[in-house]
Amino acid sequence: MSDHNATVTMYWTSAEARDWVTFGSLLAADVRYDLPQTRERIQGRDSYLRFNREYPSDWHLTVDQVLADGDRAVSRISVTVDGETQPAVTFFDFDDRGRIAVITDFWPEPYQPPAGREHLVERY
Amino acid sequence: MSDHNATVTMYWTSAEARDWVTFGSLLAADVRYDLPQTRERIQGRDSYLRFNREYPSDWHLTVDQVLADGDRAVSRISVTVDGETQPAVTFFDFDDRGRIAVITDFWPEPYQPPAGREHLVERY
Numbered sequence: 001m002s003d004h005n006a007t008v009t010m011y012w013t014s015a016e017a018r019d020w021v022t023f024g025s026l027l028a029a030d031v032r033y034d035l036p037q038t039r040e041r042i043q044g045r046d047s048y049l050r051f052n053r054e055y056p057s058d059w060h061l062t063v064d065q066v067l068a069d070g071d072r073a074v075s076r077i078s079v080t081v082d083g084e085t086q087p088a089v090t091f092f093d094f095d096d097r098g099r100i101a102v103i104t105d106f107w108p109e110p111y112q113p114p115a116g117r118e119h120l121v122e123r124y
Numbered sequence: 125m126s127d128h129n130a131t132v133t134m135y136w137t138s139a140e141a142r143d144w145v146t147f148g149s150l151l152a153a154d155v156r157y158d159l160p161q162t163r164e165r166i167q168g169r170d171s172y173l174r175f176n177r178e179y180p181s182d183w184h185l186t187v188d189q190v191l192a193d194g195d196r197a198v199s200r201i202s203v204t205v206d207g208e209t210q211p212a213v214t215f216f217d218f219d220d221r222g223r224i225a226v227i228t229d230f231w232p233e234p235y236q237p238p239a240g241r242e243h244l245v246e247r248y
Binding site: 002034036039041043056067069072107108109111116 | 126129158159160161162163164165166167171174175178180189191192193194196197198200211213215230231232233234235236237240241244245246247248
């Protein structure tokens with residue numbers, strides 16, 4: 001496991017444990033959190049920690065996979081809230097001290113398949 | 125650039141060029157394409173090539189980043205259709221001959237941010 005892989009794994013493990021001290025230790029002071037789907041951005045470790053601490057609902061997560069390459073990594077997790085499980089895909093950029101500098105988070109929601117490709121697809 | 129990074133880059137370059145011969149040469153014969161959001165699955169190179177050839181609209185794409193790690197890779201691309209640009213995140217699993225064996229595709233769509241975090245976020 002690479003260092004960045006280990007950092008991403010610890011990021012999710014500490015989030016699941018609500019261990020915000022460990023979680024915060026992985027972040028650069030000027031960490032930036034981007035949500036491209038809503039075009040929301042959070043700047044700085046304090047705000048980002050507060051965002052996570054205050055996040056509503058009794059969410060739980062499991063890590064499906066982590067890929068690390070150079071100064072970047074990406075994870076796929078499954079998040080369960082009130083019995084519903086949804087994937088999340090998160091990209092991480094690291095600074096030269098190995099701390100998380102940029103987090104880009106995607107929450108792909110279910111949608112109805114377009115018509116016209118039923119001859120090629122099955123549903124699972 | 126790793127071999128798998130190069131394969132993913134060629135996958136997108138040949139898709140953009142509608143060069144289905146090159147595109148198909150990157151795929152295992154029993155390639156599987158999964159769309160977790162719609163729970164659609166396509167099995168086999170012939171069906172998957174037809175799915176891409178038949179895909180409606182005059183779509184164009186640019187590659188934002190590719191990460192490769194072991195026998196897996198992931199890409200972020202921007203797809204433009206009718207002047208609208210949307211991200212797509214695609215995970216790739218490779219077989220031991222370096223061909224793409226599993227493709228898992230996410231299309232994260234815009235959504236309205238939940239209320240209650242305006243004190244922490246800015247919009248961009």
